[in-house]
Amino acid sequence: MSEFHQAAHKLLVIPGPIEFSDPVLLANATPGTAHTSPAFIPIFGATLSMLREILLSTKESGSQPILIAGSGTMGWDAVGVNLVERGDEVVVLNTGYFGDSFADCLEAYGAKVTQVKAEVGGVPTDQAIIDALASHPKIITITHVDTSTGVLSPAGHISQLVKKHSPDTLIVLDAVCSVASEEIKFDEWGLDMVISATQKGLGVPPGLSVVLASKRAVETVEKRKTPVQGYYISWNKWIPIMKNYEAGKPSYFATPPVQLVYALHTSLKAITSAPISDRVEDHKAASKYVKDSLAELGLDFVPKSRDIAANGMTAVRFPKGLQASDVLPKLAERDIVVAAGLHKAIVTEYFRIGHMGVTAVNRERGDLEKVINGIKEVLGKA
Amino acid sequence: MSEFHQAAHKLLVIPGPIEFSDPVLLANATPGTAHTSPAFIPIFGATLSMLREILLSTKESGSQPILIAGSGTMGWDAVGVNLVERGDEVVVLNTGYFGDSFADCLEAYGAKVTQVKAEVGGVPTDQAIIDALASHPKIITITHVDTSTGVLSPAGHISQLVKKHSPDTLIVLDAVCSVASEEIKFDEWGLDMVISATQKGLGVPPGLSVVLASKRAVETVEKRKTPVQGYYISWNKWIPIMKNYEAGKPSYFATPPVQLVYALHTSLKAITSAPISDRVEDHKAASKYVKDSLAELGLDFVPKSRDIAANGMTAVRFPKGLQASDVLPKLAERDIVVAAGLHKAIVTEYFRIGHMGVTAVNRERGDLEKVINGIKEVLGKA
Numbered sequence: 001m002s003e004f005h006q007a008a009h010k011l012l013v014i015p016g017p018i019e020f021s022d023p024v025l026l027a028n029a030t031p032g033t034a035h036t037s038p039a040f041i042p043i044f045g046a047t048l049s050m051l052r053e054i055l056l057s058t059k060e061s062g063s064q065p066i067l068i069a070g071s072g073t074m075g076w077d078a079v080g081v082n083l084v085e086r087g088d089e090v091v092v093l094n095t096g097y098f099g100d101s102f103a104d105c106l107e108a109y110g111a112k113v114t115q116v117k118a119e120v121g122g123v124p125t126d127q128a129i130i131d132a133l134a135s136h137p138k139i140i141t142i143t144h145v146d147t148s149t150g151v152l153s154p155a156g157h158i159s160q161l162v163k164k165h166s167p168d169t170l171i172v173l174d175a176v177c178s179v180a181s182e183e184i185k186f187d188e189w190g191l192d193m194v195i196s197a198t199q200k201g202l203g204v205p206p207g208l209s210v211v212l213a214s215k216r217a218v219e220t221v222e223k224r225k226t227p228v229q230g231y232y233i234s235w236n237k238w239i240p241i242m243k244n245y246e247a248g249k250p251s252y253f254a255t256p257p258v259q260l261v262y263a264l265h266t267s268l269k270a271i272t273s274a275p276i277s278d279r280v281e282d283h284k285a286a287s288k289y290v291k292d293s294l295a296e297l298g299l300d301f302v303p304k305s306r307d308i309a310a311n312g313m314t315a316v317r318f319p320k321g322l323q324a325s326d327v328l329p330k331l332a333e334r335d336i337v338v339a340a341g342l343h344k345a346i347v348t349e350y351f352r353i354g355h356m357g358v359t360a361v362n363r364e365r366g367d368l369e370k371v372i373n374g375i376k377e378v379l380g381k382a
Numbered sequence: 383m384s385e386f387h388q389a390a391h392k393l394l395v396i397p398g399p400i401e402f403s404d405p406v407l408l409a410n411a412t413p414g415t416a417h418t419s420p421a422f423i424p425i426f427g428a429t430l431s432m433l434r435e436i437l438l439s440t441k442e443s444g445s446q447p448i449l450i451a452g453s454g455t456m457g458w459d460a461v462g463v464n465l466v467e468r469g470d471e472v473v474v475l476n477t478g479y480f481g482d483s484f485a486d487c488l489e490a491y492g493a494k495v496t497q498v499k500a501e502v503g504g505v506p507t508d509q510a511i512i513d514a515l516a517s518h519p520k521i522i523t524i525t526h527v528d529t530s531t532g533v534l535s536p537a538g539h540i541s542q543l544v545k546k547h548s549p550d551t552l553i554v555l556d557a558v559c560s561v562a563s564e565e566i567k568f569d570e571w572g573l574d575m576v577i578s579a580t581q582k583g584l585g586v587p588p589g590l591s592v593v594l595a596s597k598r599a600v601e602t603v604e605k606r607k608t609p610v611q612g613y614y615i616s617w618n619k620w621i622p623i624m625k626n627y628e629a630g631k632p633s634y635f636a637t638p639p640v641q642l643v644y645a646l647h648t649s650l651k652a653i654t655s656a657p658i659s660d661r662v663e664d665h666k667a668a669s670k671y672v673k674d675s676l677a678e679l680g681l682d683f684v685p686k687s688r689d690i691a692a693n694g695m696t697a698v699r700f701p702k703g704l705q706a707s708d709v710l711p712k713l714a715e716r717d718i719v720v721a722a723g724l725h726k727a728i729v730t731e732y733f734r735i736g737h738m739g740v741t742a743v744n745r746e747r748g749d750l751e752k753v754i755n756g757i758k759e760v761l762g763k764a
Contacts (some may be wrong), residue, residue: 012414017640019414028587028641029411032394032401034719035588069589070614071451073636077614105613199637205410206417207451207589207639230612231487232452232459254455255581257589257642258399259410337416 010332013371014339015147015177015313015354016200020263021362027266028205028259035258036250043265044245044256050268054276055179055194055212057186062215066235066242067264069257070209072176074233075195076105078211079139079172081230082221083193086110089137091169093124095153096146096343102174109229111139120345121304123153126161133166140169144178148343150315150352151303152182159189170217176200179210180271181283181312181356192217201283201312202271203357204263279361280311286360286368287311290353293372297381302343302350312356315341319379323348330378336371392714395753396721397529397559397695397736398582402645403744409648410587410641417640418632425647426627426638432650436658437561437576437594439568444597447628448620449646451639452591454558454579456615458487460593461521461554461575463612464603468492471519473551475506477535478528478725484556491611493521502727503686505535508543515548522551526560530725532697532734533685534564541571552599558582561592562653563665563694563738574599583665583694584653585739586645661743662693668742668750669693672735675754679763684725684732694738697723701761705730712760718753 012019020028033040048065057063068074084090084106092103094117103113116124116132133140140162142153155173162169170192175184179194180201186194192214198204213235221228221235228234237253244251271279291301291309294316302315318327324340328351331338339352359367376382394401402410415422430447439445450456466472466488474485476499485495498506498514515522522544524535537555544551552574557566561576562583568576574596580586595617603610603617610616619635626633653661673683673691676698684697700709706722710733713720721734741749758764 009413009415012416014416017414017416017637025411025413029407031391031407032399032587033391034394034396034399034721037392037719069451069453069591070456071636071638074452074614077612080613108609108611108613108616197637205414205639205641206637207642209451227490229490230459231462231490232456233614234490254453255399255579255588256453257587257639259587260589260639337419339416 010335010337011367011370012337013354013359013367014337015352016356017206018200018203018354018357019359019367020203020205021267021270021358024204024263024267028263030259030262033258035256036252040258041245041248041250044261045248047261047265047268048242048246050272051210052212054268054271055184055186056188056276057212061187062218063186064213064218064239064242066211066213066238067256067261068209068233068238069207071206072195072197072209074209075174075176075211076102077230078195078209078233079193080106080109080111081228081233082235083139083170083217084109084111084229085224085226087112088139089114089135091116091132091137091140093129093140093142093153093158094118095123095143095149095151097148098143098146098174102141102143120343121149121151121302123151123308129158129161130165133162133169136166137169139172141172141174143174144182145310145312147177147313147352149302150310150313151308152310154308156185156189159191163190170220177310177312180279181360182310183280186212198260198264201356202264203267205260207257208260208264282361283311283356286355286363287314289368290314290355290372294375297376297379302346312354312360314353314355315350316353317350324351327351327378331374334374334377336374392717392719393749393752394719395736395741395749396719397734398738399588400582400585400736400739401741401749402585402587403649403652403740406586406645406649410645412641412644415640417637418634422640423627423630423632426643427630429643429647429650430624430628432654433592434594436650436653437566437568438570438658439594443569444600445568446595446600446621446624448593448595448617448624449638449643450591450615450620451589453588454577454591456591457556457558457577457593458484459612460577460591460615461523462488462491462493463610463615464617465521465552465599466491466493466611467606467608469494470521471496471517473498473514473519473522475511475522475524475535475540476500477505477525477531477533479530480525480528480556484523484525502725503531503533503684505533505690511540511543512547515544515551518548519551521554523554523556525556526564527692527694529559529695529734531684532692532695533690534692536690538567538571541573545572552602559692559694562661563742564692565662568594580642580646583738584646585649587642589639590642590646664743665693665738668737668745669696671750672696672737672754676757679758679761684728694736694742696735696737697732698735699732706733709733709760713756716756716759718756
């Protein structure tokens with residue numbers, strides 16, 4: 001089985017989807033199983049509990065994990081549908097492409113969005129954030145890792161600013177590219193919502209929207225003056241279902257993606273077999289190896305400094321005179337798939353390498369050495 | 383591999399999810415693959431084309447297949463988000479639980495819903511439908527097979543009524559439990575939207591929302607006076623992406639569920655290897671075998687007559703004096719998983735058997751004989 005899966009494909013080192021372990025892939029091939037079966041219910045329940053655990057939240061805090069068939073993007077809609085009422089003020093901290101899109105999404109639900117935009121490769125200044133909080137917006141959003149720039153926002157520090165300057169503001173962390181690869185302390189930081197997806201640090205095929213909501217976020221929905229702005233993504237529909245599954249009881253609103261839940265369960269069992277801090281350290285070590293190796297080749301990075309660079313991916317500039325068509329096809333010939341640029345302002349100037357999940361943690365696979373050696377060969381520096 | 387999958391699980395014969403073939407399960411275990419890779423793009427493109435093909439629509443008609451990570455339920459939201467503007471009149475033809483829910487969903491988007499309710503086990507009368515069309519609603523919805531009753535609505539006939547009495551009304555067919563198991567003639571009937579999911583007649587794990595929209599439905603979105611009521615499910619976002627994939631070009635809005643698309647591609651390749659009418663006939667034959675066998679045991683059905691009973695499932699009443707707890711656990715002991723009742727008015731009085739996909743088409747598996755023999759044993763009629 002292992003050979004079957006490893007043999008046939010190119011090494012996938014983009015900022016998601018990533019490489020999946022064989023046990024995860026096999027779990028995704030679980031035979032037809034009813035969503036209400038005694039076999040599946042404890043699997044779904046444990047998956048919800050482990051999700052809370054790796055985000056360093058407790059059940060006693062009242063936080064609520066929510067897993068629904070959908071993509072990471074659907075998490076933005078979950079904010080718009082459940083937390084936003086028309087006319088609500090929202091501050092979006094923008095560190096790249098995904099900040100722009102998040103703002104677009106919330107505006108579709110009637111939010112009055114103020115964007116605090118960082119320059120490309122930077123993060124917003126503390127003063128800019130404090131200024132934006134002066135109007136006490138209902139929600140502030142942080143893109144933890146914007147995969148268009150590889151910038152890691154200092155989410156813990158920003159949360160402290162919010163708690164000091166506008167404590168009633170709900171803190172929403174877009175953690176699509178950071179759950180299980182970057183440090184997230186849900187309860188300690190006082191986060192209200194983490195949005196993620198399965199195909200990045202969680203190491204599971206795409207198709208599951210992953211959310212953790214705080215007690216305060218759940219109560220915000222309960223206290224709405226206007227109806228929830230949707231149906232399929234409504235927490236009023238889903239929270240009772242999630243509570244039932246976590247309590248071991250069958251429940252139905254819409255059919256969950258059973259096989260993906262089995263796959264996520266398998267991945268979370270592996271992730272929770274060690275402290276999550278160890279896993280974050282593994283990603284830091286992987287990132288250091290990649291970035292040090294690229295720096296030795298004389299390459300520059302999109303993030304302005306190492307302390308705001310993601311540990312799960314690297315956005316690296318081409319050497320002068322080269323572009324994607326000079327590099328990416330030659331890497332693909334070597335069975336290495338990296339990603340082209342995405343941020344419009346610099347789209348031709350850089351490329352992106354993902355190093356999350358098994359690629360970062362199971363170093364004996366040799367994925368990172370393969371990537372670095374491939375880049376050396378292609379740049380004529382082997 | 384085949385033994386691995388077949389060995390470990392109970393026979394799943396509920397009205398979805400169903401049994402999946404081993405090639406489909408293996409495709410769902412495809413290793414990490416980029417959603418924009420040259421390997422994946424033609425797979426996604428062909429999947430979209432085959433979906434149109436099995437619904438008997440042509441590309442020349444301007445119909446647009448749309449595949450998004452989500453459940454079947456999300457298709458209802460796709461109607462609400464894209465086709466409904468607040469205050470629009472919608473007629474919902476109700477043959478069970480799923481009609482009620484569909485109406486709830488559309489009301490969340492501001493639709494003024496009129497329900498035409500059939501009695502349990504029946505379908506609305508022609509006159510009731512004609513009366514409801516008198517106000518020329520913007521949309522009429524039909525639940526093709528309501529899995530809570532096993533009733534098959536005569537969708538082709540109802541479409542004729544709509545074309546005659548209110549030709550501008552958009553016809554939306556909830557075909558979650560009918561695509562690839564019941565006859566659907568998208569172009570000939572003049573349908574405007576088919577909503578489905580993968581885990582029923584299509585024979586693929588749950589997690590993909592399946593939609594086919596007519597040219598007229600697409601134009602309805604383009605002509606809206608108010609903005610689309612969402613973001614993730616907005617056709618304005620997705621239609622350009624789907625057009626690109628079908629034309630062989632990479633495109634990104636949100637990450638598609640790559641493995642599920644591979645699995646659907648595998649299933650559709652098998653389905654399209656014969657005329658879709660043959661597959662529908664196979665489901666009719668399977669249904670006849672199940673229903674004749676149950677009738678021989680003296681059991682009654684929820685649908686009032688055979689001509690409005692689904693071919694992909696059977697809703698059958700318990701013998702007098704028996705209920706779910708007398709029958710379903712004993713079937714489960716025999717590794718046979720059927721479903722309990724769902725329609726509130728009769729919930730304790732009946733159970734449901736699914737016979738879609740490989741169970742209906744690959745009769746050499748012996749699934750149906752196993753089910754019927756199990757029921758005979760449990761009812762003491764072996």
